[in-house]
Ligand SMILES: Nc1ncnc2c1ncn2[C@@H]1O[C@H](COP(=O)(O)OP(=O)(O)OP(=O)(O)O)[C@@H](O)[C@H]1O
């Protein structure tokens with residue numbers, strides 16, 4: 135589904151991704167771990183189509199498309215979703231209506247029927263339960279004044295409504311209490327199926343107790359330096375990134 | 383032609399009396415008209431016109447006018463003494479606000495036949511100035527031109543010399559006027575010649591009275607116009623006046639407006655000023671906080687494009703202790719539009735415990751748009767809190783990207799965020815018809831406005 139080959143990316147003239155390769159098949163869950171500043175969020179944002187990051191080499195294909203040729207909105211319409219590490223507050227735009235505009239753009243691009251207000255509300259009611267998001271947050275402006283945990287749940291809620299093919303979750307577990315973590319993981323698990331893939335960026339093994347990954351990658355200094363099964367996460371938790379120094 | 387030669391030519395024209403002749407003719411005809419305002423008005427007009435003749439129009443070298451090119455006013459012979467225009471209620475219908483008491487002024491003259499009742503305006507006492515109600519005469523004679531002084535302001539001088547009519551709104555002691563009063567100022571041309579009008583509004587809010595007063599300025603055609611209004615408001619102890627101003631004239635209009643407010647003990651004056659019409663717009667607003675515990679809230683939103691120029695010159699004067707003032711001005715500029723925000727706050731030595739806050743935020747939607755922002759704090763008391771902040775910039779990349787990454791295309795995302803920028807102000811508009819009107823304007827102005835309409 136997603137094939138990244140030797141990806142090199144510069145931000146403000148600094149090389150951040152230095153030849154990164156990654157292959158994700160439909161139905162798989164991949165976890166990416168790695169120290170602060172290693173480039174995890176940069177990778178996530180580049181995949182979602184952020185324009186101020188300069189791709190200087192490599193390729194990314196998604197299903198049948200050259201992903202790097204698509205605009206951010208075209209990627210979303212093709213089925214890529216990024217749950218932001220820092221969801222953006224947008225005062226003045228209601229969460230519900232924003233999501234409706236997003237869903238209808240995505241449906242329109244896919245040639246599917248757009249939802250009217252009633253069907254949309256039904257869908258929202260159903261999905262909001264999955265992430266246990268307070269319904270009052272639906273009427274508020276997008277992320278505006280939401281607590282850290284509410285923002286993260288809201289990202290998963292958006293995901294569950296937009297039903298992407300590839301979902302990239304950038305530290306969605308950070309800042310969540312244990313109950314919220316369970317709910318968020320439950321939301322992700324309920325969306326797992328053979329047609330959909332997940333890339334989870336995380337610092338904590340504990341998320342992977344709830345969402346069991348097929349593959350774990352370790353990223354250091356803009357590259358994947360180690361790939362393994364879920365036991366790799368346990369090993370990291372125990373020994374820290376230090377034991378990989380030599381590998382980088 | 384360079385600016386300088388243009389200025390030189392304009393000055394020569396002035397000296398030769400070309401333009402001045404038009405204003406002199408107007409002045410002569412005003413003098414002929416039986417002046418309802420009594421003896422004091424005649425004196426006032428004479429002094430004001432003499433002042434105008436002497437000063438002429440300000441130029442770029444004038445500190446107060448440095449960033450605002452009023453070339454069009456300096457080079458157009460506007461006629462003030464045009465034929466009265468007759469309009470039908472159908473023509474003005476689109477400009478009326480439902481749920482409001484509509485008072486219609488055409489080319490500076492009150493049009494009772496187009497207005498809701500002047501005699502009974504929900505507890506307010508309303509009269510035309512030209513046909514002044516005898517019971518309001520003492521008030522008008524006492525108050526008029528005492529807040530808006532013409533000595534230092536050419537457009538106040540012009541209005542004071544040349545206004546032919548206007549409205550006085552008196553809120554009796556403890557009167558609570560529920561229905562907003564809407565003063566609709568229309569400009570309508572009988573001929574394509576450039577024409578001037580001088581709307582005048584006097585608001586007197588007696589102790590503990592409350593009302594909402596809206597001033598709208600609109601055009602019925604595209605011919606060149608100079609609109610030069612002066613509004614004075616006096617808020618006595620404990621009065622609450624909510625004022626709105628909507629500027630939506632045609633792009634051929636130059637609008638040079640003055641608002642002067644005096645606020646006594648525990649009284650509140652709030653103003654929301656919306657400006658999106660007019661080719662050249664200048665708002666000089668001045669609030670004097672005269673009494674302890676008084677509050678002035680002066681907010682504004684300007685949305686300009688093309689070659690529009692909008693200039694908000696604010697002057698808040700804290701004369702008494704424990705008074706508060708808040709100013710929030712937001713601007714959205716596209717294409718080659720220019721804006722000026724000049725926020726002067728003057729805190730007198732005696733005005734201890736002043737709390738003054740001023741904010742100006744500009745959103746530039748093009749690289750050629752220019753926003754000038756100039757706070758001017760002069761503080762002579764030591765125990766005060768005065769803050770000011772000013773930002774000018776483009777839309778946040780982070781927010782745009784967030785919206786686009788959810789599938790919303792770039793145009794719609796830009797429009798959504800632009801609307802969101804304005805929404806803080808939109809929410810301050812408490813009069814429903816006015817808020818709807820503003821929203822409709824914003825939707826019509828934004829590309830992909832349909833999506834925004836659904837999203838807010
Ligand atoms: N806009 C930017 N301008 C300059 N440097 C940037 C920018 N964005 C990211 N960087 C730098 O790129 C590097 C990688 O950042 P990135 O956010 O991708 O790391 P990360 O692995 O997600 O870290 P964390 O675990 O702390 O979230 C960091 O050194 C960061 O300072």
Ligand SMILES: [Mg+2]
Nearest residue numbers: 174175176219
């Ligand atoms: Mg990160």
